[in-house]
Amino acid sequence: MIETLLITWRESLEAALIVGILLTYLGRSGERRGVPYVWGGAGAAVLAALVCAAASNGLVAALDPDVQELAQAGILFLAVAVLTWMVVWMHRNARALRGELHARADRALAAGRLLGLATIAFAAVFREGVETVLFLWGVVLQGAHDGVLALLGAGLAGTALAVATAWVFFRGFRFLKLQTFFRVTGVLLLLVAGGLLTAAVNKLIALDYLPALVSQVWNTSWLVPDDGIVGGVLRAFVGYRARPSLLEVLVFFAYVPTMFWLLHRAGRSVGPAGRDPTLKARAA
Amino acid sequence: MRFQLALAAALLASSVPVARAADLTVALAVRDGGFEPAVVQVPASARVRIEVTNQTPVAIEFESFDLNRERVVQPGQTAAVYVSGLKPGRYQFFDDFHQQRRGTLLVE
Numbered sequence: 001m002i003e004t005l006l007i008t009w010r011e012s013l014e015a016a017l018i019v020g021i022l023l024t025y026l027g028r029s030g031e032r033r034g035v036p037y038v039w040g041g042a043g044a045a046v047l048a049a050l051v052c053a054a055a056s057n058g059l060v061a062a063l064d065p066d067v068q069e070l071a072q073a074g075i076l077f078l079a080v081a082v083l084t085w086m087v088v089w090m091h092r093n094a095r096a097l098r099g100e101l102h103a104r105a106d107r108a109l110a111a112g113r114l115l116g117l118a119t120i121a122f123a124a125v126f127r128e129g130v131e132t133v134l135f136l137w138g139v140v141l142q143g144a145h146d147g148v149l150a151l152l153g154a155g156l157a158g159t160a161l162a163v164a165t166a167w168v169f170f171r172g173f174r175f176l177k178l179q180t181f182f183r184v185t186g187v188l189l190l191l192v193a194g195g196l197l198t199a200a201v202n203k204l205i206a207l208d209y210l211p212a213l214v215s216q217v218w219n220t221s222w223l224v225p226d227d228g229i230v231g232g233v234l235r236a237f238v239g240y241r242a243r244p245s246l247l248e249v250l251v252f253f254a255y256v257p258t259m260f261w262l263l264h265r266a267g268r269s270v271g272p273a274g275r276d277p278t279l280k281a282r283a284a
Numbered sequence: 285m286r287f288q289l290a291l292a293a294a295l296l297a298s299s300v301p302v303a304r305a306a307d308l309t310v311a312l313a314v315r316d317g318g319f320e321p322a323v324v325q326v327p328a329s330a331r332v333r334i335e336v337t338n339q340t341p342v343a344i345e346f347e348s349f350d351l352n353r354e355r356v357v358q359p360g361q362t363a364a365v366y367v368s369g370l371k372p373g374r375y376q377f378f379d380d381f382h383q384q385r386r387g388t389l390l391v392e
Contacts, residue, residue, distance in 0.1 A: 003383055065363040069355070131345065131356060135381045138342035142382075206353050208306070208333075208366040215369035216352070226349040243352050 001154045007135060008158030010227075011128045013165060014236035015042075018124035018192055020166035022117060024173055025090065025185050037114045041121030048122075049129030053137055069203055072127065076200035079123035082116050083193040084259065087186050089113060091263050094182040132159065165233075186263065188237065194256040195239025198248040205245060213246035306333035306366065312387070313337045314344050314357070314379060319387035328391050331368040337361070344385075348377035351389065 019042050026034045136155045140148055173181060204210040221242035224231045234240035241248070307330040313320040314336065326332050336346045338357040346365060347354040357363045370391045379385035 007380065007383075065357065065361050069363070134343040134356060134358075135345075138344075138381055141342045202352065206355065206365050206367075208331075208364075212368060215367065216371075221349065241352050242349060245352065 001150065004139065004151050004154040005158040005161065008132055008155045009161050009165075010158075010232050010235075011132045011135070012159040012162035013232060015045075015125045015128050016162040016166035017169070017236050019121055020170045021185060021188055021192070022121060024170040026117075028173075028178065028181055029093065034114055034117045037118040038121045041118035042125045044118075045122045045125035045129050048126055049133045052130050053133040066207055069207055073200045073203040075123050075127060076196050076203070079120060079127075080193045080197045080200070080255075082119045082123070083189055083196070086113070086116050086120065087189050087193070087259070088263070088266075089116075090182070090189075091186055091266065094179075094186075187260075190256055190259050190263075191238045192236075193259075194252045195235075195237065197255055198239040198241075198244070198252045201248055201251050202241075202245075205247060210247060213250070215245055216243040217246050217249055219243045307331045309333040309335060311335050311337065312346075313339050314346070314385065315339050318385045319377075319379075322387045323390055324387065325390045325392065326370075328372045329369055331366065332370075334365045334367065334389075336363050336365060343381065345380035346377060347380040348375060348389075350375040351377060353377075354380065 019038060022038045023035060026032065026038065132155075136152060139151045139155060173184070176184060201210060205212050219242060224234065224240070224242065226235065226240075226242050231240060231242070239248075239252070308326065310324050310326065310332060312324060312334055324334070334346075336355065336357050338344050338359050338361055341359050343356055343358050345354060345356045346363070351367050351370075353365050353367065355363050355365050367389075370389075372391050375389040375391060377387050377389060
C-alpha cells in the first residue's frame with residue numbers, strides 16, 4: 001500500500017514540479033494568459049498517456065520496443081529544446097518587466113510561446129504519465145486479492161501527494177522578491193532541462209546507441225540513495241543518479257554551465273534598462 | 285538546407301535498428317513468481333545485452349539503481365537493456381511495478 005503510494009509519488013513528482021514552476025512563474029509575472037495553456041498541455045498529456053496505455057496491447061505493442069524507447073528519448077530532447085528557448089525568453093522578459101510596463105510583457109507572450117508552455121507541460125506529464133498509468137492499470141488487473149480500490153486509492157494518493165509537495169515548495173517562493181524569483185526560476189528550469197537531457201542520454205546508452213564512456217564514474221548512494229526522499233526530489237530537479245555514467249556527467253556539465261554563462265553574458269549587455277534605479281522599489 | 289538534409293538523414297539513420305554489438309546476451313524472464321533466473325552471472329567489463337521478457341499479463345518495469353537503468357516492458361514483449369564496463373560486484377535489480385520481484389547481476 002505504502003509502496004504503491006511511494007511509486008506514484010516518485011513518478012509524478014517531476015511533472016508536478018515542472019508544472020508548478022510554470023504556473024508560479026506565470027502568476028508572479030502577471031501573465032495569466034499562459035495558465036490555461038499549461039493546464040491544457042498537462043491535461044492533453046494525461047489523455048495521451050491513458051490512450052497509449054489502453055493501446056499498449058494493440059497499436060503500441062506492434063511497434064518495436066526500442067522504437068517506443070527512442071520516441072521517449074525524442075520527447076525528452078524536444079522538452080529540453082523548448083525549455084531552453086523558454087528560459088532565454090523569460091530572461092529577456094524579466095528585463096522587460098523591470099522598469100517597463102507589464103502590458104508589454106503580456107504582448108510578449110505570443111502564440112508561439114503559449115504553445116511552448118503547453119509543450120513543456122505536455123512533455124513533463126506525458127513522460128511519467130505513461131508509466132504511472134501502466135503501473136496503476138497493472139494494479140487494477142492484478143490486485144484482485146489485495147483490494148483493487150485500496151491499492152488504486154493509494155496510487156492516486158501518491159500522485160496527489162506529489163502535487164502537494166510541489167505546491168508547498170512553490171508557496172515558499174511567494175516570499176522571494178520579484179527579481180530574485182525570476183533568477184531562481186530560471187536557474188531551476190535550466191537544471192530541470194539538464195536533468196531531462198541526461199535522462200534522454202541515459203536511454204540512448206541503455207539502447208546502446210551511445211557509449212557510456214565510463215559506466216559508473218562515482219557512487220554517492222551512501223550519501224543520497226536514489227530511492228530516498230531527497231534522492232527523489234533531486235532526481236526530479238536535476239536528474240540525480242547516484243551512479244551516473246561519464247557521458248551523462250559530461251552532457252549535464254556541458255549544458256548547464258554553458259547556458260548560465262550565455263544568459264549571464266546576455267544580461268550584462270542590457271545597458272541602462274538592466275540597472276534601472278526603480279527596480280528595487282518595484283520588486284519590493 | 286544542407287544542414288536540414290543532413291539532420292534528416294541522421295534522424296532517419298538513428299531510427300533504423302542497427303546491429304549493435306554485445307559480448308554476450310543473457311535472457312531474463314519476468315514471471316509472476318519473480319525473475320528467472322534470479323541471479324545472472326556475467327564477466328567483468330563485458331558489454332552485456334540483457335533481454336528482459338515480460339511473461340506476465342501486465343506491464344513491468346525492469347529497474348536498477350545499481351546499474352542506473354530503467355525500462356518499461358509491456359506484457360509479452362522483450363526489451364534489450366545494455367550494460368557495459370561493470371566492475372566485479374553484485375548489482376541488484378527489481379521490477380519497479382511489483383517490488384517483491386528482485387534479482388541480482390553477479391559480475392565477476
